Amino acid sequence: MSNALTTEIREGGVAIVTFDLVGESVNKLTRGVVEEFKALMNRVESDTTIRAVVLISGKPDLFIAGADIDGFLELRTAAEAEALSREGQELMNRIEKLRAPVVFAIHGACVGGGLEASLAAAYRIASDHPKTVLALPEVQIGLIPGAGGTQRLPQRVGLRQSLEMILQGKSVRAKKALQIGLIDELVHPSILLEIAVDRAGKLADGKIARERGRAVHGVSDVVLEGNALGRSIVFRKAREATRKATKGNYPAPLAAMDAIEQSYMGDRAKGFATEARLFGEMAVTDVSRQLIFLFFATAALKKDTGVGGAKVQPLLVEKIGILGAGFMGAGIAAIAAMQGTVVRLKDAHHERVGKGLKEVASILRESLKRKRITKRQLDDQLMLVGGTIDYSGFSSASIVIEAVFEDLKVKQSVLAEAEAAAPRAIFASNTSTIPIEQIAANAKHPERVVGMHFFSPVQKMPLLEVIRAKHTGDEALATAVVYGKKLGKTVIVVQDAPGFYANRILAPYVNEAGLLLDEGVAVDAIDKALVEFGFPVGPITLIDEVGLDIAGKSSAVMIGAFGDRMIPAQSLAKVIEAGRTGRKGGKGFYRYEGGKKKGVDETVYPLFSSTGQRMLIGARDIVERCVFAMLNEAARCLEEGIIASPRDGDIGAVFGIGFPPFRGGPFRYLDTLGIPTVIRALEVLDGRFSPRFRPARILREMAASGAHFYPEREKPH
């Protein structure tokens, strides 16, 4: 019985196969689908009236989303995974060698296994449509293309384009796909099928050759790709760049490169065997497991309204008001305009509004530079953001987001003004430290007050913490969550406590780095250790970037709230006292020249240390102290119900503060290390630095009962 593929045979012997997986929103290559493809090919081999095949998708704006990732979690051993890859390769080989030529008519995303299959087809036509994108994103989940992608793609698009697509998993738009030879034709979606049928007929008649080779693209193609020496240079450069970018934490891009390199060795069978072997090795790495977990966790969060079972209708958000045209306010305005929201951006003075609008424009222009939008679309987005110094235009706003100075009095007074000016609106505070309940203390409608904590820079950081205060109503919460997702953010709902979640777990981590400085450890030694652990930047660089004044304020709040385990670091306090503000002021723990970060500013040490001697502590100790402080705090957040689940805690840490994705997040990492192991380490540290490393209660309880944060091999939901 057919569950995905339906076949219609046209006059002239062209079989039109429509792929429409029943019961799923996307087409993916599940086991059942693979069986159907095999059956289809058997039929084509035996039915000689079928002269050619066209494959098209029955889903709106989606071709094939790729393999069934759920299935990957079932894989126990590398051998099992290698066998799966072999099976995929054989399927693609059959497509390639099928008696009747196969034409792929691609409209919508054609990803992973879908693209690998299309590479095996005789001809590829794509629709000229923004939704039509082609990609091999396997490395993003720690894998490599395993169904011939590493072998066939270089033949189609050449070495350098292949590396670009496979090593970063970037998607290619239809127009570019045509330019690089990834597809054969680009047509308007409405004639896609018609042209595909025509080309299928011509292939069957021999009017179009099945083997067409690849056109050489310019001189650099000849020099760098046409000979082994040129290719070896390309590979060497790519390996260097990859090692630098991944710091040895992500094996998949290097494995992919090995497989691609093998495709040039003239032994086809060995190339495919290499791909399958490396796929098998990658599939069982912990890195891949963690990345797949994040993939599912993110997908699950997309469906979560944040209000539990409560049935509420979130407000339709077409207009918003933003108070404060600073860096945060402007960033929020820009991403709102990208989604077509009408924005009023208010600040106290024209000069500040103008600065905000300039920032909005520069963020939006970035999309023009990347050719994601046209000049007119940019102009439209700019038109959506109106600057103002009064509350004009606020009355019809559905949400008013405040991003004003981090001061309770100021926030309370803008809340009162906003309630008067925008009587129907939800009031969302973008505070990073002040409890929402305090901000709402004098609110007429505390049920409409919620927190929307964006991370800086807003247009780049994927996380949004929506904060539910004691009085926050379901409607306000659901509206903030749904609108946050519309803005493209990964949203977690957290409870109203100092630092909320992300900044709260960051605080002891940064503070520990400060205490290490107090003890005499060098700035760069600390940063280097944690970058090697997998953070995008080290803690000292981080506070330089955020702004030392802001970091200092935030840390004061945290010290006030969690004084028992937040021993104020003298080094941080002294450097802030000296008036250094970090990158924005051109002077922090590092030197900045012309906006570029240079080395450690040696003049910073005398500010907090009388000795010039820098003490040496091993990277392992640095990592352990900083990271375990964070893990312990994350556990406390779960214990106190600040976050609803380990899943939210992991997503929040990875997307909010750059916790290494290949470690899955604090809770996944705790599971990996083993809770008893972590407790033992914490106890040792507590012995030295009592009481700030005292293990969280929940950890002790879990260790006692042998529990894990995640049941093994279960997909997060």
Add this chain to the structure above:
Amino acid sequence: MPTFGNGRRVAIVAGLRTPFERSGTLFKSLSAQDLGRAVVAELLARTGLDGKEIDTLVFGTVVPSVLAPNIAREVALLPMLPKGIPAFTVSRACTSANQAITDAADQIALGHADVAIAGGAESLSNVPILHSRGFANALVGASKAKSLGGRLGALARIRPRDLLPITPAIAEPSTGETMGQSAEKMAKLNHIPRDEQDQFALRSHRLAAAGTQDGRLTAEMMAYYVPPQYSEVALNDNGIRPDSTPEALAALKPVFDRKYGTVTAGNSSPLTDGAAAVILMSEERAKALGHTPLAFIKSYAYAALDPGEQLLQAPVLAAPMALARAGLTLADIDLVEMHEAFAAQVLSNLRGFESQEWAERAGMTQPLGEVDRSRLNVMGGSISIGHPFGATGARITTTLANELRRRNGQFGLMTLCAAGGMGFAMVLENAS
């Protein structure tokens, strides 16, 4: 005679403009389309009007863009508006925004529309510069040639003089007379001395400065943050000279007749960039949507005369017609707003209102009468505020409606002169 509306009263619900900036200054890198889109976007934001309510959009402009000739449609395609709002662009020289407003009002009166946006925009910093006929011929010839030789042959016909660009002048195509020359002629024909013109210009600046100072004028303007740097913000009309003196004005040389002339840069309106728009609604829809009308359109009239005679004198013919259509006389009018292209033109128009000869030409038995100067252009006019051709009519409409309300007057009259020997007049009735 029935007044305008066929029983469906047309309300002016709101109006807004950009500050008016002398050409080549703050708005020099903005197009009329930019200005028009910005002012309508801000008008929508301020009024909270839902775009889905809008039935039609009409915009006026005098020097259209070659690249986007239907500016109205570009404005209607603002991202906060539905794509299905039909829009058209009108051109009737300096009364283009009035044409937009009356066309939209007509649609409402007819029952074809209930909510309309009408206005106009002009960028005189960005007038199209044309190639000469010879150069254009050569280019067209080259593009049609089939061979390289043919192409080169066509281009070889270009002569040095063909390379001189042609800038459009503000001259009458029928007579070749520039607007300034016409004003100069009118000053002589109607015996308007230089000092009277300068006096009037001074008055315009002082009243506009006062209107800016007390916020009546600025209330009708948006703050325009000037892209791409946004470091400059236009908050006021930059042509207003609060500190202008009779001596300074008297020192200026006549521009159009250096020997015997009286028209100077000081007593003329400057080339200006800006945009303005109003929201019009049927009375019922305004009530249903909860918008309070500022004023109702009581009547309007257009008139024209031979451009070779007195180019800017047609308001003298249009005003009595509009008053007659409203069933009113000048005595009923609480406020008069006259477009000030030149002081000489305003003063000529005012003399025409008092003249028996002009009354008869307008088909009236008696002159309109003398306009009470204390009710005339009480916040200045185009000489001081500036005159972006396509936008001025919407500025005057908004100002008249607002000031009528402020003064608790009942009726207001506006007149505008226009190139081609045309004139416009409209009577508004305070809605409160």
